[in-house]
Amino acid sequence: MRDGFWYAVRMAYLYPYTAGVQVPSFFETDKIEPHGYFPEYLKIAADIGPSGKVCEIGAYYGESLRMWQALFPLGEVTGVDCNPDAVFPDGVIRVIKSQDDPSLVELGPFDLIVDDASHEGVLTDKTFSLMWRRVKPGGYYVIEDWYTGLVNGSATQYDPEMLVTVESLPHRLLSARNAECDSVTFRYGLAIAHKRRGAALEWKR
Numbered sequence: 387m388r389d390g391f392w393y394a395v396r397m398a399y400l401y402p403y404t405a406g407v408q409v410p411s412f413f414e415t416d417k418i419e420p421h422g423y424f425p426e427y428l429k430i431a432a433d434i435g436p437s438g439k440v441c442e443i444g445a446y447y448g449e450s451l452r453m454w455q456a457l458f459p460l461g462e463v464t465g466v467d468c469n470p471d472a473v474f475p476d477g478v479i480r481v482i483k484s485q486d487d488p489s490l491v492e493l494g495p496f497d498l499i500v501d502d503a504s505h506e507g508v509l510t511d512k513t514f515s516l517m518w519r520r521v522k523p524g525g526y527y528v529i530e531d532w533y534t535g536l537v538n539g540s541a542t543q544y545d546p547e548m549l550v551t552v553e554s555l556p557h558r559l560l561s562a563r564n565a566e567c568d569s570v571t572f573r574y575g576l577a578i579a580h581k582r583r584g585a586a587l588e589w590k591r
C-alpha cells in the first residue's frame with residue numbers, strides 16, 4: 387500500500403474521525419491513537435521527502451511499517467525485531483536481530499531511525515550508540531515512549547533508566563556549537579534528535 391503522503395494523512399488522520407465517530411485507524415499503530423505522534427511524523431516526512439529511507443526497530447504486527455511505506459512512497463523501509471514472528475509487510479527489508487546487535491551498524495544509512503522496541507533504558511542507549519552514526523546529515527533519530535521511565539508513565543514498563551538515556555542526549559549531542567546534531571526535541575513520548583545538514587558524511591565510510 388504505497389499511495390503516498392496525502393493518502394497516509396487521509397487514512398491515518400482523517401479517516402478515524404469520519405462523521406465524528408472514532409473508528410480504528412487504517413494503520414493500527416499506537417503512534418496514531420492513543421499517542422498522537424502522527425502529526426510530528428508528518429512534519430518529519432515532509433522535511434525528508436518521499437524518497438526517505440526509514441528504519442524502525444520494533445516491528446510487532448508491521449502496522450507502523452505500513453505507515454512508513456505510505457509516508458515514503460518512493461523510499462525504502464527496514465524493520466528490525468528480535469521476534470521471528472514479527473510481521474513485515476511486503477516490500478519491507480526484514481531484519482531479525484536484537485536492538486543491541488552490533489551488526490546493525492551495517493544497515494543504512496537512513497533519513498529516519500525510530501526506536502520503538504524494548505523501551506528499556508540500557509538497551510535503548512546501546513541502540514542509540516550504535517545507530518546514531520547511521521543517520522544521514524539532515525536526518526532524524528527518534529526514541530519513542532520515553533515516558534515509560536516515569537513512575538506514572540506505564541505501570542508495566544517502568545524503567546527509570548529510560549529517563550537516564552533520554553536525558554543524556556543534549557549533553558551527548560549538543561555540547562559543541564558545531565556538533566553534528568543541531569537539535570534535540572522532547573515532546574510527549576518522543577525524543578527527536580536531528581543531524582545537522584552539514585554534518586560529516588561518516589556514513590560514507
Ligand SMILES: C[S@@+](CC[C@H](N)C(=O)[O-])C[C@H]1O[C@@H](n2cnc3c(N)ncnc32)[C@H](O)[C@@H]1O
Pocket residue numbers: 414415416417442443444445446447448449450451466467468469472483484485486502503504509
Ligand atoms: C511496541 S512494539 C512495536 C510497535 C510497532 N512499532 C508499531 O508501532 O506498530 C515493540 C516490538 O519490539 C520488539 N522488541 C522488544 N525488545 C526488543 C529487542 N531487544 N530487540 C529488538 N526488538 C525488540 C518486540 O518483539 C515488539 O515486536
